[in-house]
Amino acid sequence: xxxFWIILTGCLAAVSCGLLGCFLILRKxxxxxxxxxxxxxxxxxxxFLFSGSLDSVPMLIGAATFGIITTYLIETxxxxxxxxxxxxxxxxxxxxxxxxxxxxxxYADDVHIDQDCVLFGEIAYVALEPLTSFxxxxxxxxxxxxxxxxxxxxxxxxIFGYKGLFLTTFDPxxxxxxxxxxxxxxxxxxxxxxxxxxxxxxxxxxxxxxxxLIAPAATAYLITDQLPKMLVISALVxxxxxxxxxxxxxxxxxxxxxxxxxxxxxxxxxxxLFSPQNGIIIKRxxx
Amino acid sequence: MNIQIDxxxxxxxxxxxxxxxxxxxxxIDFTIPYGNLVGIIGPNGAGKSTLIKxxxxxxxxxxGYVKLYNDTLDNVRHKISYVPQRESVDWxxxxxxLDVVLMGRxxxxxxxxxxxxxxxxxAYESLKRVNMLDxxxxxxxxxxxxxxxRTFLARALAQEADLYLMDEPFAGVDAATERSIVDLLLExxxxxxxxxxxxxxLQSAIDYFDWTLLLNTRLVASGPTExxxxxxxxxxxxxxxxxxxxxxxxxxxxxxxPVRENK
Amino acid sequence: MWLINQIVEFxxxxxxxxxYVAFGTVLLGASSALVGCFTFLRKKALVGxxxxxxxxxxxxxxxxxxxxxxxxxxxLGAMVTGWLSVYIVDYISANSKIKPDTAIGLTLSVFFGxxxxxxxxxxxSGNAAQAGLDKFLFGKAASLVQNDVITFGIVSVLLIATVIxxxxxxxxxxxxxxxxxxxxxxxxxxxxxxxxxxxLAVAIGIQTVGVVLMAALLITPAAAARFWTDKLKVxxxxxxIIGGVSGLFGAFISFTAPSMPTGPWIVVVLSFIAxxxxxxxxxxxxxxxxxxxxxxxxxxxxxxxxKLLYKxxxxxxxxxxxxxxxxxxxxxxxxxxxxxxxxxxxKKKNLVALVNDLWVLTEEGKKAGMRIxxxxxxxxxxxxxxxxxxxxxxxxxxxxxxxxxxPEMELKLEHLLDFPxxxxxxxNIPYKNEKDSNE
Numbered sequence: 001x002x003x004f005w006i007i008l009t010g011c012l013a014a015v016s017c018g019l020l021g022c023f024l025i026l027r028k029x030x031x032x033x034x035x036x037x038x039x040x041x042x043x044x045x046x047x048f049l050f051s052g053s054l055d056s057v058p059m060l061i062g063a064a065t066f067g068i069i070t071t072y073l074i075e076t077x078x079x080x081x082x083x084x085x086x087x088x089x090x091x092x093x094x095x096x097x098x099x100x101x102x103x104x105x106x107y108a109d110d111v112h113i114d115q116d117c118v119l120f121g122e123i124a125y126v127a128l129e130p131l132t133s134f135x136x137x138x139x140x141x142x143x144x145x146x147x148x149x150x151x152x153x154x155x156x157x158x159i160f161g162y163k164g165l166f167l168t169t170f171d172p173x174x175x176x177x178x179x180x181x182x183x184x185x186x187x188x189x190x191x192x193x194x195x196x197x198x199x200x201x202x203x204x205x206x207x208x209x210x211x212x213l214i215a216p217a218a219t220a221y222l223i224t225d226q227l228p229k230m231l232v233i234s235a236l237v238x239x240x241x242x243x244x245x246x247x248x249x250x251x252x253x254x255x256x257x258x259x260x261x262x263x264x265x266x267x268x269x270x271x272x273l274f275s276p277q278n279g280i281i282i283k284r285x286x287x
Numbered sequence: 288m289n290i291q292i293d294x295x296x297x298x299x300x301x302x303x304x305x306x307x308x309x310x311x312x313x314x315i316d317f318t319i320p321y322g323n324l325v326g327i328i329g330p331n332g333a334g335k336s337t338l339i340k341x342x343x344x345x346x347x348x349x350x351g352y353v354k355l356y357n358d359t360l361d362n363v364r365h366k367i368s369y370v371p372q373r374e375s376v377d378w379x380x381x382x383x384x385l386d387v388v389l390m391g392r393x394x395x396x397x398x399x400x401x402x403x404x405x406x407x408x409x410a411y412e413s414l415k416r417v418n419m420l421d422x423x424x425x426x427x428x429x430x431x432x433x434x435x436x437r438t439f440l441a442r443a444l445a446q447e448a449d450l451y452l453m454d455e456p457f458a459g460v461d462a463a464t465e466r467s468i469v470d471l472l473l474e475x476x477x478x479x480x481x482x483x484x485x486x487x488x489l490q491s492a493i494d495y496f497d498w499t500l501l502l503n504t505r506l507v508a509s510g511p512t513e514x515x516x517x518x519x520x521x522x523x524x525x526x527x528x529x530x531x532x533x534x535x536x537x538x539x540x541x542x543x544x545p546v547r548e549n550k
Numbered sequence: 551m552w553l554i555n556q557i558v559e560f561x562x563x564x565x566x567x568x569x570y571v572a573f574g575t576v577l578l579g580a581s582s583a584l585v586g587c588f589t590f591l592r593k594k595a596l597v598g599x600x601x602x603x604x605x606x607x608x609x610x611x612x613x614x615x616x617x618x619x620x621x622x623x624x625x626l627g628a629m630v631t632g633w634l635s636v637y638i639v640d641y642i643s644a645n646s647k648i649k650p651d652t653a654i655g656l657t658l659s660v661f662f663g664x665x666x667x668x669x670x671x672x673x674x675s676g677n678a679a680q681a682g683l684d685k686f687l688f689g690k691a692a693s694l695v696q697n698d699v700i701t702f703g704i705v706s707v708l709l710i711a712t713v714i715x716x717x718x719x720x721x722x723x724x725x726x727x728x729x730x731x732x733x734x735x736x737x738x739x740x741x742x743x744x745x746x747x748x749x750l751a752v753a754i755g756i757q758t759v760g761v762v763l764m765a766a767l768l769i770t771p772a773a774a775a776r777f778w779t780d781k782l783k784v785x786x787x788x789x790x791i792i793g794g795v796s797g798l799f800g801a802f803i804s805f806t807a808p809s810m811p812t813g814p815w816i817v818v819v820l821s822f823i824a825x826x827x828x829x830x831x832x833x834x835x836x837x838x839x840x841x842x843x844x845x846x847x848x849x850x851x852x853x854x855x856x857k858l859l860y861k862x863x864x865x866x867x868x869x870x871x872x873x874x875x876x877x878x879x880x881x882x883x884x885x886x887x888x889x890x891x892x893x894x895x896x897k898k899k900n901l902v903a904l905v906n907d908l909w910v911l912t913e914e915g916k917k918a919g920m921r922i923x924x925x926x927x928x929x930x931x932x933x934x935x936x937x938x939x940x941x942x943x944x945x946x947x948x949x950x951x952x953x954x955x956x957p958e959m960e961l962k963l964e965h966l967l968d969f970p971x972x973x974x975x976x977x978n979i980p981y982k983n984e985k986d987s988n989e
Binding site: 025028029031033034038077080081082083084086087089090091094095097098099101102105106207208210211213214215217218221248249252253254255257258259260261262264265268272280 | 646666765
């Protein structure tokens with residue numbers, strides 16, 4: 001049974017990240033996603049210090065806040081400070097992450113979060129959580145509930161916000177001219193990324209979150225030319241890696257999160273080489 | 288030579304736009320009459336794209352104002368269509384030609400509503416007008432330059448606007464496509480639309496446009512094409528930047544001086 | 551008191567350990583900063599992040615294959631995967647529709663994932679020899695020992711020497727690759743050398759600050775230094791100093807509070823220096839921009855008052871009449887306290903005088919006012935002549951430009967327009983050595 005919860009957790013995180021990741025890479029904001037996933041650390045710690053618990057709600061608020069702060073700082077350093085884009089991203093996230101680590105070590109006794117956990121998460125702990133029941137007849141670990149709800153919210157956001165996301169991603173100038181605020185959609189997306197990152201931290205850790213945000217979307221990008229299909233394939237790639245990663249970790253007796261990231265890498269490599277439309281080796285064959 | 292129109296569709300007054308604190312458009316003043324095919328001509332770096340972007344509020348103004356239909360942009364957006372340069376978009380994006388053209392209906396339909404059958408009909412009609420109906424389901428990454436341009440045009444048509452602002456619609460397009468686009472624009476003009484086009488080629492400008500703006504950081508001329516295409520005016524437009532003006536621009540940037548005192 | 555003791559104890563460098571840690575972190579900070587300058591200039595700042603994440607699998611593989619924790623072997627493994635990651639990022643972006651930023655994020659997270667997979671596998675396999683491998687992840691500057699410092703020292707010297715030796719070539723490929731190719735420079739070779747020393751710097755630096763923060767050691771000093779100078783040679787020296795100082799400060803913090811992680815403190819110091827530079831640096835800093843704006847506003851105010859007094863003099867045919875502030879306010883809308891402030895500044899400059907509560911132009915003031923008026927009218931004429939702007943549209947522009955035209959530009963204007971007598975509104979343009987209208 002515990003395998004089931006672990007794999008399910010991975011799948012839920014994978015779907016949320018896989019969907020958001022498509023828009024991130026299409027907007028050429030993959031590294032901002034990476035930055036946010038690191039920079040929310042101080043938000044989590046502060047939320048913990050304020051609320052005194054590892055409850056999800058204050059954490060989400062802390063994370064979303066720092067996600068917005070990160071987005072804002074990157075923009076400000078770049079536009080108002082005159083700093084080039086890549087350096088704005090680099091300086092912002094390293095600074096915020098450093099502050100987060102310092103906060104953790106200052107209040108080390110109080111906080112259950114430590115560096116290891118933040119970076120790697122320990123998805124296996126999901127299996128050890130007590131089961132709670134928010135719906136009649138259904139019991140699941142807390143983490144699963146939270147991830148499940150976030151995933152549903154993200155799916156809803158993408159369904160209802162599809163036109164806005166599509167428009168502001170493909171042609172921001174045109175969007176402005178018909179009166180659509182690109183800024184609003186940008187912050188909306190980044191907030192969603194912050195929330196998803198934090199919710200996934202405890203189980204899959206920061207590094208895996210980045211891999212889940214980027215790799216499935218990049219893989220799907222090479223497989224299809226249609227955005228709706230890309231979204232579905234991205235989620236699917238993530239789910240496959242969840243299964244594959246779990247069994248790989250069991251076999252090697254290693255971290256499940258890392259194994260999932262490894263499987264993502266394998267999936268991407270296969271598609272990169274053999275995808276019918278874009279695979280390198282397929283293209284060479286055609287010549 | 289700056290001919291003023293009494294009831295213009297577009298009025299630009301004392302417009303200055305800076306890039307990185309240095310003015311790239313200086314005190315631009317002109318009016319455009321209804322129902323004309325207008326060309327904006329000038330050398331590279333003259334500020335032609337910037338002018339259109341400033342009219343559409345895509346870049347901030349250092350001074351002056353713009354009136355469309357004697358009103359502000361926000362009140363008349365539904366009447367105006369902006370066609371950006373082809374390179375401003377990533378054509379690797381996973382979308383079909385129809386997807387892009389349907390974007391033209393977003394303004395009227397709103398972002399949260401489903402597109403109606405009528406919206407789709409209008410999109411197909413637009414594609415037909417640009418001869419791209421067969422390509423409706425083609426992925427945009429598979430299009431040639433001319434086909435990409437026509438997709439943008441179809442999107443613009445789908446907006447059902449009255450005033451069209453196009454940034455270099457003929458750039459990198461083969462002769463046949465260019466001819467067919469011009470024919471389309473002339474058709475639109477017959478329907479009473481006003482079309483303003485940023486254009487890079489002097490030769491064809493004389494054939495295409497009723498009204499021409501000659502631009503080189505400052506407005507050299509604005510008026511009916513035959514009146515504006517004189518040797519003197521063309522020489523002034525293409526004769527290089529005004530040195531003193533450029534120096535003053537540099538000084539404004541160095542001192543971080545505002546373009547207008549009271550700003 | 552305690553803090554002062556700590557400072558004294560640390561900076562006297564009497565304790566051997568302190569010497570090692572300080573020396574090590576300073577060298578690391580400085581050499582990373584040096585190498586990072588070129589990554590920064592090539593706008594590949596996040597490649598440092600990629601390399602940092604990609605080193606881990608190499609270290610683990612080295613350990614697994616060669617069954618040793620010999621730093622040299624581990625370093626070798628680190629260099630191989632570090633180098634591989636750079637190559638892969640370029641390969642992916644060049645050979646598919648995947649964009650560079652996606653390629654970077656993809657590579658770094660997958661490589662790191664593989665690295666953690668191997669690391670946890672090693673850790674769980676109960677191999678006692680693996681203890682300490684994870685210091686590559688988080689950095690433990692405080693536990694640097696003599697051997698480490700010797701390694702750092704050698705590598706840092708190597709890095710600095712390479713940068714000095716190939717400075718010209720590195721500069722060229724950072725600023726203008728196309729030009730470098732056209733003059734026959736083997737661009738590829740030097741890009742490889744640059745990548746190699748970057749990987750080396752990262753492999754060493756990670757042991758101080760850990761994976762996530764390594765990028766900061768490369769980028770942040772360069773970014774900070776950029777705000778202070780436009781000259782590359784000066785920039786890399788400033789960057790090296792910033793890097794070294796931050797390293798030292800981090801070591802100090804580690805010394806006073808041993809449980810504190812060194813790496814993050816180094817990064818926090820670096821970031822403060824960078825953000826501070828953004829605000830404070832002359833010419834490029836935000837504060838200097840604000841100061842320039844204030845200076846501009848002052849000049850505008852002074853000029854406008856002088857101009858007003860001169861024009862009143864023209865109108866009433868009396869330049870040296872005494873006028874009250876109330877009278878003056880009628881002609882130009884400026885709040886009274888601002889008006890008085892301006893007048894007082896002009897008084898200090900001897901351009902106006904205060905006589906019995908009434909203000910009057912001095913001879914110098916008249917000349918100054920005349921100059922501004924002259925420039926205003928000349929500029930209006932320039933606008934109507936060369937920019938073909940209608941006469942009723944040039945006033946606002948001239949109101950602004952009159953404040954910044956230099957004497958050289960003034961001369962140029964006069965020549966261009968051939969010493970005109972009237973402006974576009976048919977008003978006289980006053981020149982020096984004109985007889986006073988009074989006489």
